[in-house]
Amino acid sequence: MATFHVMSDAESRVAHPQIRKISIGEVWDAFLLGLDDFRQQPSHYAFLCMIYPLSGVVLITWSSGANLLPIIFPLMAGFALLGPLFAVGLYEISRRREAGLDTSWQHALEVRQSPALPAILTVGLMLLVLFVTWILVAQGLYVSLFGPQPPQTLSVFLSQVFDTRAGWELIVIGNLVGFCFAAVVLATTVVAFPMLLDRDVGAVSAVETSLRATVTNPAPVAFWGLIVAVCLIIGTIPIFAGLAVMMPILGHATWHLYRKLVVPETAPIAPTSDLATSPG
Template sequence: MENRQVAVPPTLSRVPRMRAVTFADITGSLKDGWADFKAFPFYGLAFGGVYAAGGLLILYIVTRIGAPWMIIPLAIGFPLIAPFVAVGLYEISRRRAAGEPVTREAVFAHVFRQRERQLGWMAFVVLFIFWIWIYQVRLLLALFLGFKSFSSFQAFAHIMTTTSEGWGFLIVGTIVGAALATALFSVTVVAMPMLMERDIDFVSAMIASVQAVVKSPVSMLGFGALIGALTIVALVPAFLGLIVVLPILGHATWRLYERMSETEAA
């Protein structure tokens, strides 16, 4: 049997300079992301399907263990790890923009290659923030509602929306959650695609990501807010909206990274 060699793109070894972006860049990146999804829908639906299946598994587990109140924090926090699945989407967009062939072998080889590189260390950062999110939800529940148990999701929702304690929990939880989401977005939005493209350390990538957000705070945080809003909407139909929304956002993130990073030699 003939051995097939999968071409691996060369990696750059320097942190690129990041330029400021505008809302026009955000809009253009979303349009390009949609075009990438339409060009190769199979990959997007497959990667998005992983998250939809994961969301349904979460729903099943919290129902079986009798903790229906955990559905909301877990559902909102679960997409935080989406950038890891998005690596394959980044590679598809990169290849399409460069005019390189997009094949299953090339895409999945590049995804599996990341286990030997710095992207794996980002997992600890993301999962740590995810753990903080879950911990602060439990802490706020204890502070506002004591140690009450909820027999159903309906009972939990009723208390959240009809009592002063519930409203206090929702308001403070939203503020804390927004702060955590902003921090996570700032350290990953550029770092994830940069680590896929370049052979650099994850700390440098996170610093560059934060600097990129600081350089264009309004447009970048607007992009982050859009990601959050679309993700929440995608959760409503039993997580099924993630099948389409996450791939488009993944492609768009890579396209925005392309617009922000200045081309330089390796």
């Protein structure tokens, strides 16, 4: 039976995988490889990712109905902070394709059998905390500029934002703060989730390796962040539906970016279900 472990691996060790220095061209190549993965069976990948746009619509509907118009945009922008977690099943599909294994959509669900699942959920919890913190900060910024009384209608809210000095302060400061949150997520998770699927190294090693990859490759990782931002913006049109295509492409590309950034282990890739039954 596998040993329960979260922060380190099954032997209570924290691994420090070797990082490669890559070029911006290799980042673009990873994106193209992700696009190629998506082209193989796009219908079921889109199906898997429909939860993302649907959840976005639900969040917007909920916030509008609850008279929480000021946090609609923070919800839309902040929801992307959870993207790396939602794409875990897609990393698994790309991993299996690389290993020459069956890539039927049901294998995306095999992540639940991974011995690294506790660590994956722990890093996911970190993202959830960042998401909630971002929403609270965004709400606090609005209150500091406009007071605690929410706008009564959408037209009033839009007038506040675009026709007042305080509104433009909200736009500028809010986007700067949001950029900081996005940068933290990018730096701490750029390879974290795919690495946990590939190697049961624990949450600490996954986050630490992501940070080292970012420090070693600041320009390529920043370029990757730009690709993600552009794809997510495109994906929100119309009404988040495009995310059903953009999310799987980015998910697959993240796997290939991980392969380029982190030196692989010598052992061959095994199916997740096989890893789950290995002694630990």
